[in-house]
Amino acid sequence: MTDTTDFRTIPELPAPSPSEVLRQRIFQHRGLMIGGGILAVIVLGALFAPVLAPYDPYLQDLANRTVPPVWMDGGSWAHVLGTDQLGRDYLTRLLYGARISLLIGLATAAISGVIGISLGLIAGYFGGRVDNVIMFLITTRLAMPVILVALAVVALIGSSLTTVILVLGFLLWERFALVIRASTMRLRTLEYVDAAKAQGAGSVWILIRELIPNLANSIIVVATLEMAHAIILEAALSFLGLGIQPPLPSWGLMVSEGRELLLFVPWLITIPGVFLFLLVLSINLVGDGLRDVTAPDGKN
């Protein structure tokens, strides 16, 4: 208006826009940046494995068995991370193995996500008896020892990539369900759901249109955790011989194959284990980081 009102305004620091705050939080979050960086490298390596990999992952070269990696005595730049007991290039197999781990993580999280999110939404939205039944399902699921049941079922129906994904997908949904149930219960009491109801929206419509976008944060965070969980479980199953079958280059299977030569060539298990550790670590860091930066108070 006019200058008569100017003196009344109290200068305030300009409030940064929400997206700017978010961007700032992301870049200031060390864990998220480190995790995101490692994960990006692994994902790129997996995506461009055919271009990056120096050899064929299945090509055996019995003359060049257990060549050590380049930094050890007897290593050479021909095989940067050495070769395995069948003379296959380790770096090549690790790059292709990343594809398996990421595929398992993504596919399992997708299947368990669909199951868990649906159950969580239904339980949280309808409450009452429906909620009791779903809580009972969750409790029952938690009582089943995951690794043991996964091993048994995979063994019974025959191990393959698809079986592992399906079995893990049908076992790891409970955290999705619990988290989504709790968030839905909280959101249900908020006004906008009532507003949608008042406008005559049906229950299913309300669930999908109003709740899912608001639950996106929790869903992404749980999805990262379950991806990491699935990747470790697949590695353990493959390590025990009941997961991915040879000659596929699963990292867990590579550790298992290297185990026979544990006494003589320990790096055969060290290297795939370190990759597994880095992948799971980076996914966990990204998940924790996303939870921190999207939390209302910005921390914990």
Next chain:
Amino acid sequence: MTSLLSIQGLQVDIATPGGTLQAVKNLNLDVQRGETHCIVGESGCGKSITALAMIGLLPEKARITAGSILFEQQNLACLNEAGLSNLRGNRMAMIFQEPMTCLNPTLTIGTQLTEGFLRHGKGNRKAAYERAIMLLEKVGISAADKRFHQYPYSLSGGLRQRVMIAMALMCEPDLIIADEPTTALDVTVQAQILATLSELKSEMGLSLIVITHDLGVVARIADNVTVMYAGEAVETGTVSQVFGNPGHPYTVGLQKSVVGSADRDSQRLSVIPGRVPSLVGGLTGCRFRNRCPHAIPKCAEADIDMSELEADHTYRCLRNVSAGRPEMTGGVL
């Protein structure tokens, strides 16, 4: 005569993601023995932070950056944690706002009443028990022995606040700070609690600082009052001075927003328009000017000092608008 508590130039800063927030700025406050002093203001004006600073329980991100808090000649702002905890609950005690959450759910009332007494070496268990029972009866709790052995869940909010008062009195403190002691309670219970508080105060000769946003509470119990706005004291004096002859437009606005005051006929409350400014970063000039009907360009130029309106009655405003000027009593804010 020296004051029991004397706050000089107190400044409290809070670190926030957006920058430093000046929660309390250049606050002076004196409380004599036997006095009841009320600190009034809207929420977020720095009342509670002031109270926490007095008892040395500021949240981690808040820091006293200037000034002194003299309690019986001891500067609390310079005291270390050990020194403070010897005073806390002993020479000065605090009563908090939320009686429902202020008691530990897993310990009996008796344990919580007596532990401070035992900690400060006031006597043995038997003495602690006897004093606790005596005080429980004094604050108006019947069947004191039964309550002593109960857990908080079996007590109503009003009873819990009475327990909190008894707890504050356990070590015969000189000063009790009550932060919104009645806000969370039913109206009928509020009156009873206030009556109990002022009765005990005169009986035991202690000083009381009551933090509140409720002018009804002030009128009922206070001797002196300090009005705070946006971290600053804007007016201080006796109750009759401050509310009979207000010097600061904010005090006037507060009075008008009380039920049954100015707009009695319309049964509506007048509300001060606008909001408290963000205290992040440095602010110069009068902090109320964006909501003030009397603001002039000079209000924005420099910080305003307290000036004296009459003996013991000071206010922080450039415009001497108090003396029955029509816009102050009848004007609309």
Next chain:
Amino acid sequence: MLFYTVKRLGMALLVAFTVSFLTFALLYVAGDPATAILGPNATDVDIAYIRKHYGFDQPLLVQFIQWLGRIVQGDLGYSYFFQVPVSDILLQRLPITIQLGLLAFSLALLIALPLGIAAAARPNSLVDRLALFLSVAGQAIPSFWMGLMMIVIFSVNLGLLPSSGNDSWRHFILPTVVLGYYATPAIMRLTRSSMLEVLSSDYVRTAKSKGLSRTTVLYKHALRNAVIPVVSLAAAQLGFMLAGSVVIESVFSLQGAGMLAWQSISRGDLPTVQAIVLLFSIAYVALTLLADLFNAWLDPQVRMAQ
């Protein structure tokens, strides 16, 4: 307390019943159990014999009820592989797994609780950062790989500890460390966050306002309330650790129930697998039941209720 106990016990029994049905259903996951026992080249006569012998020709529900009836009487079935009752083998193997589980659980608590409390007492301090680092790294290390690395370091390179078997207490050191470390991060994180929440509560502020010492506030006022969610999680973790023994025992060739489960799965010895799955599930149900009852007892409102 009595009412709560009865209600909670009923829930546990219902879960146990459902779990036992699912365990029973494992038999049919692969299709016809008779073919599964005999392999794909079996003759029709053999299949018919096996069906009759094991009762596979009965209706599913009848089979389940008969199976459950036997389980309740302590008959866990007859091992296809060992040709002896499953309970006989389990009696030899279970003590090893229980021993490992309890040792690892104690180790996990011993690390997780003090670190979690210390981290919460001084957020962002060196201890807090160390705890955070340990838990982030710990959650990402696959336990089977950690086991192998421990063997490489402590058995192969340093020659300090045996790498496999269960002949002496020294054989239990490495598996205990690996299994214990597996359970540590979750317990530590929850202890820290639960403690932080309680420390910022109103009643802890009241306690401080009474001039109580830091230690009294931390242990008398905060810990008692902060421990409630930790008890639930710890009980669940102990349950998960039993299942985790499958991997750890296989790495260290510890002849416990976990190792037996893995071997039986590979051998197609389904009754043994079923018995172990069922036992581990029931153990989980019982542990979480105990934890809930303990928490209810901690809460005076539930404890005092008639």
